[in-house]
Amino acid sequence: MGQPLFQIRDLVEQHGVIVKSSNYALYGDISRRVMAVVASEVAESEIYSIDEIFIDLAGMSFNPVAWARNLKARILRETGIPVGIGISKTKTLAKIANKLAKKSTKANGVLVLDDQRWIDIALERTEVGDVWGVGRKYARKLSGMGIVTARYLRDMPDQVARKIMTVDGLKTVRELKGVICIDLDDSPAPRKTICVSRSFGTEITDREVLRDAVFSFVSRACSKLRRQDLVACGLELFILSNRFRTDQPQFSLGCEIDLTPATNDTRLIGAAISKKLDTLWRDGLSVKKAGILLLDLCPPADAPRDLFTASCLCENPLMEALDQLDKRFGKETVTVGRVAHADGLDWFTTSSKRSPCYTTRWSDLKSVR
DNA sequence: TCTGGGGTCCTAGGACCC
DNA sequence: TCTGGGGTCCTAGGACCC
Numbered sequence: 001m002g003q004p005l006f007q008i009r010d011l012v013e014q015h016g017v018i019v020k021s022s023n024y025a026l027y028g029d030i031s032r033r034v035m036a037v038v039a040s041e042v043a044e045s046e047i048y049s050i051d052e053i054f055i056d057l058a059g060m061s062f063n064p065v066a067w068a069r070n071l072k073a074r075i076l077r078e079t080g081i082p083v084g085i086g087i088s089k090t091k092t093l094a095k096i097a098n099k100l101a102k103k104s105t106k107a108n109g110v111l112v113l114d115d116q117r118w119i120d121i122a123l124e125r126t127e128v129g130d131v132w133g134v135g136r137k138y139a140r141k142l143s144g145m146g147i148v149t150a151r152y153l154r155d156m157p158d159q160v161a162r163k164i165m166t167v168d169g170l171k172t173v174r175e176l177k178g179v180i181c182i183d184l185d186d187s188p189a190p191r192k193t194i195c196v197s198r199s200f201g202t203e204i205t206d207r208e209v210l211r212d213a214v215f216s217f218v219s220r221a222c223s224k225l226r227r228q229d230l231v232a233c234g235l236e237l238f239i240l241s242n243r244f245r246t247d248q249p250q251f252s253l254g255c256e257i258d259l260t261p262a263t264n265d266t267r268l269i270g271a272a273i274s275k276k277l278d279t280l281w282r283d284g285l286s287v288k289k290a291g292i293l294l295l296d297l298c299p300p301a302d303a304p305r306d307l308f309t310a311s312c313l314c315e316n317p318l319m320e321a322l323d324q325l326d327k328r329f330g331k332e333t334v335t336v337g338r339v340a341h342a343d344g345l346d347w348f349t350t351s352s353k354r355s356p357c358y359t360t361r362w363s364d365l366k367s368v369r
Numbered sequence: 370t371c372t373g374g375g376g377t378c379c380t381a382g383g384a385c386c387c
Numbered sequence: 388t389c390t391g392g393g394g395t396c397c398t399a400g401g402a403c404c405c
Contacts, residue, residue, distance in 0.1 A: 006371040022373085049405045135403050166379055168403075195375055244372055291374090377404075386395075 021354040027051075029359045033079045041071055046184050054091055056184045068110045088113040091182045092175035095132045096122055096150065123151035123176065133172040138165055150176060190297065191228060196221045197291020203242060204287040210239070211277055215270055217292045219335055222266040225294060226323055231262040231303050233296035237273055237280065242288035253280055256295075262303035265319055266336040269294075330361065 005012070005019065012019060031050045039045060044056035057064060068085040075083050086098025093113055100122055101111035113119050129139030131150050141164060147153055153161075154176035161173040171181035196217040204210045214237065225232060238254035257272050273292065325333045356364035 002373080004372040009371095024374095052405080133403070137402065166402080168379070189377095191376080193376070197374065199373065201371095242372090289373095375405085377402105379402080380400090382398090384395100384397085387393085 019353050023354050023357060025357045025360045026355065029357075030079065030081060034075055034081050034083065037075050037078055038071070041074075044184055044186060046186050046188075054094070054184055057087065064112050065110060068112075072109055082109070084109045086111050086113070088119070089178040090175040090180050091184075092132050092172055093119065093178065096126055096130075099126070099130065119178070120151060123154055124149055126150035128153050131172060131176070133168060134165075138169065190230065190299075192295075192297055194221050194224050194232075194294040194297065195291060196224075197238075197289065199289045200287070204290075205285065207277070207281045207283075210281070210287055210290065211274060213290060214273060214277060214292065215336075216332075217290070218270045218273060219266055219332065221292055221294050222264055222269055222319075223323060223326065225264040225297070226319060228297075229299060230297040231264045231300050232259055232269070232294040233262040233298065233303060234258050235269065235273070235295055236293040237276055238291055238293070239280065239285070239287045240289040241286065248286060251285070255280055261305060262296075262298070262300070265316060266322070270336060 011017065027050055035047055035053055038053050038055065042055050042057075046054045048054055060067075064087050068087065072083055072085055075081060084098050084102045086094045086096065086101050087110075088094045088097045097111045097113040100113075101107045101109055104111065113122055126149060127139075128134055128142050128148055128150060129136070131153060134142070134153070142148070142153065147156060153173060156173060158170055158173065162170040165172070174181050198213070198217070200213070204213065234256060236254055236256050238252070240253075241248060241251045243250065255276055257276055259269065259272065263269060322334055322336070356366075358364055358366055
């Protein structure tokens with residue numbers, strides 16, 4: 001997991017491993033299909049990530065195992081996707097149940113942890129670092145104290161948990177005890193930031209090429225922003241050196257830009273960034289990674305206004321037309337400014353092994369004879 | 370040669386207010 | 388010149404998640 005491909009070339013060759021570049025348009029669409037099936041069966045749920053959903057079964061009177069098996073079968077039939085279902089008293093315990101459901105052949109994808117004896121055994125078999133909310137750093141710290149399993153973690157005193165891992169860690173410990181501390185969140189708060197960043201296939205040493213790249217980030221970020229009906233009050237631009245090259249000086253340069261009045265117009269944000277880029281740039285830089293971060297997002301009506309503008313965002317027919325064209329004919333059919341010069345794409349991340357967008361792009365549709 | 374991208378939350382400390 | 392108590396807001400850094 002997370003290992004660069006070039007480090008495991010022999011393994012790939014030896015076992016005939018199939019390699020795929022990631023394809024988020026495809027994953028996103030398949031995810032929506034799976035979530036839709038789940039939503040049709042339950043009243044309360046929370047989509048937690050592209051491949052996870054929490055379901056509230058409180059007050060349920062039917063047999064949970066039979067119900068879960070049925071749901072699992074239905075998702076497989078309707079989407080082709082195999083899923084695992086873990087059921088318990090809290091989200092943290094349900095995540096553990098889910099993990100075990102996948103591992104155990106007996107469970108075969110569905111596991112209920114309700115009996116305390118079984119919970120104890122499950123926690124004993126779970127490494128502390130596999131608990132939801134315990135990352136690498138905390139896992140190392142806890143192991144140093146002899147807390148190596150989820151069971152030890154559950155049994156540690158509240159004050160110690162709080163001291164080592166702040167209130168979040170305390171919540172985790174209590175959730176392991178079966179006390180609900182992390183509620184089901186069925187209406188997630190709107191985004192506060194939007195980030196678009198890339199590592200480049202080839203390092204960039206030319207300011208104008210970098211400008212091209214940054215412009216394409218702006219284009220993507222603004223389109224995300226408009227899709228969520230938000231405006232940005234500020235943004236951050238950053239450029240980084242290649243951290244793996246010891247023969248080069250390392251740098252991490254960035255700047256913040258105030259956007260007043262708040263906007264989601266690609267042209268305005270592009271122009272603001274372009275100006276800043278000139279002050280940030282120095283000849284001799286070799287840029288491996290760059291990105292932009294849109295900050296302080298809010299609905300247009302909530303945006304701070306300046307003295308001379310009635311509203312931060314009037315109707316913007318041009319941007320609307322742009323989004324419509326993208327929607328109808330594919331991403332970046334029409335772009336603002338200087339995006340995507342014919343010869344300017346060398347820098348782009350390589351993804352030669354991307355699977356087709358079977359379900360979201362007409363030209364990628366599978367043909368059947 | 371090649372080394373991912375996109376988010377949130379908490380805390381401590383400093384600046385400021387009355 | 389010295390002295391106190393009670394707040395808010397912002398930022399950087401560090402942890403976590405997928």
